[in-house]
Amino acid sequence: MASELFQMISVLLIVFSxxxxxxxxxxxxxxxxxxxAQERLNDxxxxxxxxxxxxxxxxxxxxxxxxxxxxxxxYTWSSELHYIDVPDDSCSYNYxxxxxxxxxxxxRCASGAITNYTTQLLSYRNSSDNRQYNLTQALLFLxxxxxxxxxxxxxxxxxxxxxxxxxxxxxTTNTVLHHVxxxxxxxTTEADFYSSDVTGYVDDLNQNITGKWSNQTSKWQGCSRNxxxxxxxxxxxxxxxxxxxxxxxxxxxxxxxxxxxxxxLPVVDLRLAQAGVRLAEILNRIFG
Ligand code: ADE
Ligand code: ZN
Ligand code: ZN
Numbered sequence: 552m553a554s555e556l557f558q559m560i561s562v563l564l565i566v567f568s569x570x571x572x573x574x575x576x577x578x579x580x581x582x583x584x585x586x587x588a589q590e591r592l593n594d595x596x597x598x599x600x601x602x603x604x605x606x607x608x609x610x611x612x613x614x615x616x617x618x619x620x621x622x623x624x625x626y627t628w629s630s631e632l633h634y635i636d637v638p639d640d641s642c643s644y645n646y647x648x649x650x651x652x653x654x655x656x657x658x659r660c661a662s663g664a665i666t667n668y669t670t671q672l673l674s675y676r677n678s679s680d681n682r683q684y685n686l687t688q689a690l691l692f693l694x695x696x697x698x699x700x701x702x703x704x705x706x707x708x709x710x711x712x713x714x715x716x717x718x719x720x721x722x723t724t725n726t727v728l729h730h731v732x733x734x735x736x737x738x739t740t741e742a743d744f745y746s747s748d749v750t751g752y753v754d755d756l757n758q759n760i761t762g763k764w765s766n767q768t769s770k771w772q773g774c775s776r777n778x779x780x781x782x783x784x785x786x787x788x789x790x791x792x793x794x795x796x797x798x799x800x801x802x803x804x805x806x807x808x809x810x811x812x813x814x815x816l817p818v819v820d821l822r823l824a825q826a827g828v829r830l831a832e833i834l835n836r837i838f839g
Pocket of ligand 1: 635
């Protein structure tokens with residue numbers, strides 16, 4: 552009954568939603584992360600993910616990986632779970648200092664949300680516990696926020712809202728720095744190298760995961776004290792890449808073109824791949 556209602560609401564939201572202003576990787580970024588993850592699920596995780604997905608999305612987690620952005624406006628409580636703001640003078644992340652919402656409630660940020668939804672999904676094994684959660688929504692939030700936390704500017708500086716208030720020119724288009732990292736670099740890559748087809752981009756990232764990055768993937772998946780997820784590590788990497796690459800040499804009004812695109816694309820490639828590999832590993836640990 553509840554899941555049917557959820558399914559109906561989801562369908563309506565998908566049909567009537569319009570593109571979000573600037574939230575998370577754009578739809579292609581989230582699609583890419585979940586597509587990479589889906590192909591790496593073990594049989595047990597793939598089965599459980601399928602059980603949790605609504606009928607119209609069976610075998611297709613990636614089709615719902617932007618769901619969390621579309622529900623921000625009705626689940627207003629969720630909007631602060633997509634990012635982390637760190638102090639302007641810092642290029643590192645500190646859970647107790649930074650993981651809170653605008654009211655100061657501890658744990659309400661992207662890394663706290665990953666821990667929370669991971670815990671909820673673990674209750675899948677225990678049918679008496681799991682009734683208190685909507686595990687379909689937990690899965691969709693986890694899959695989405697794992698993408699967001701790997702977008703460097705989703706762990707950005709407070710005063711510029713992760714680059715949302717920094718106006719830039721992306722080639723001939725006016726946008727903001729945050730959107731360059733959510734969408735523009737990805738869209739330009741697809742247009743320039745893959746005839747605007749996201750599938751080719753996913754294939755190349757998968758080839759690098761089993762090729763030039765193959766000796767790094769176990770390190771990406773590694774977690775302190777055998778924890779299931781290590782969101783504080785992902786957040787630290789993001790703010791560090793934000794300082795080193797996203798914000799670097801950019802000020803209000805900067806003209807960003809080939810030089811910025813070519814030097815930053817490797818960072819975007821790496822973060823998409825890490826997010827996908829780690830999401831799969833987390834789901835494999837939870838359900839495996
Ligand atoms: N709003 C405030 N800070 C943000 C960030 N780092 N990313 C996305 N939206 C934000
Ligand atoms: Zn988001
Ligand atoms: Zn964003």
